[in-house]
Amino acid sequence: NAGVMQNPRHLVRRRGQEARLRCSPMKGHSHVYWYRQLPEEGLKFMVYLQKENIIDESGMPKERFSAEFPKEGPSILRIQQVVRGDSAAYFCASSPVIAGNQPQHFGDGTRLSIL
Amino acid sequence: AQSVTQLDSQVPVFEEAPVELRCNYSSSVSVYLFWYVQYPNQGLQLLLKYLSGSTLVKGINGFEAEFNKSQTSFHLRKPSVHISDTAEYFCAVSDQSNNTGKLIFGQGTTLQVKP
Numbered sequence: 001n002a003g004v005m006q007n008p009r010h011l012v013r014r015r016g017q018e019a020r021l022r023c024s025p026m027k028g029h030s031h032v033y034w035y036r037q038l039p040e041e042g043l044k045f046m047v048y049l050q051k052e053n054i055i056d057e058s059g060m061p062k063e064r065f066s067a068e069f070p071k072e073g074p075s076i077l078r079i080q081q082v083v084r085g086d087s088a089a090y091f092c093a094s095s096p097v098i099a100g101n102q103p104q105h106f107g108d109g110t111r112l113s114i115l
Numbered sequence: 116a117q118s119v120t121q122l123d124s125q126v127p128v129f130e131e132a133p134v135e136l137r138c139n140y141s142s143s144v145s146v147y148l149f150w151y152v153q154y155p156n157q158g159l160q161l162l163l164k165y166l167s168g169s170t171l172v173k174g175i176n177g178f179e180a181e182f183n184k185s186q187t188s189f190h191l192r193k194p195s196v197h198i199s200d201t202a203e204y205f206c207a208v209s210d211q212s213n214n215t216g217k218l219i220f221g222q223g224t225t226l227q228v229k230p
Contacts, residue, residue, distance in 0.1 A: 048215045056215040102216070106158035
């Protein structure tokens with residue numbers, strides 16, 4: 001079974017450009033979580049999605065960030081007009097049901113660098 | 116609101132010595148507790164979890180943790196470490212009553228195993 005797949009692994013953007021990060025959950029998993037890891041810090045929750053629905057976006061910055069998980073295809077985390085402070089590792093995790101007592105399975109992350 | 120505190124940012128230890136990585140949490144509700152390990156440039160891998168029942172939990176790679184409700188702690192231990200245990204370790208909690216399952220992470224502890 002393939003694990004959680006994230007691409008690209010590394011992404012370089014200039015200030016003002018858009019960044020698109022993709023996450024394909026494990027087979028059979030319909031719940032996706034996005035986390036951000038700033039340098040020297042732990043992971044911070046951003047958003048929780050089920051197929052075609054955003055369930056909890058309490059950790060998403062109010063502007064420039066959006067996420068989707070369409071019926072078909074991967075989940076996408078989109079950052080518009082990137083700034084230096086967006087440089088971080090972005091991790092996706094999936095679970096077959098609402099995570100709770102079920103562990104989340106993490107991808108290897110996308111490392112975003114802003115020039 | 117919940118929070119997780121990992122009391123040591125770095126723990127240097129010699130190979131074959133025992134180690135304890137400390138984790139305390141703050142929550143007004145019951146929580147599930149997790150320890151994850153992150154190797155360089157990789158995602159997070161679940162070491163162990165506490166859901167209910169016995170307060171001593173055994174995980175992979177010889178690690179174990181003990182849940183102490185009165186001290187709101189969930190310290191991770193290993194009786195004899197290997198060079199390959201060098202990694203970043205994260206403690207995390209999830210609210211049992213939360214309908215999203217999102218994880219709240221500590222800042223992480225870097226375990227450095229020396230030969």
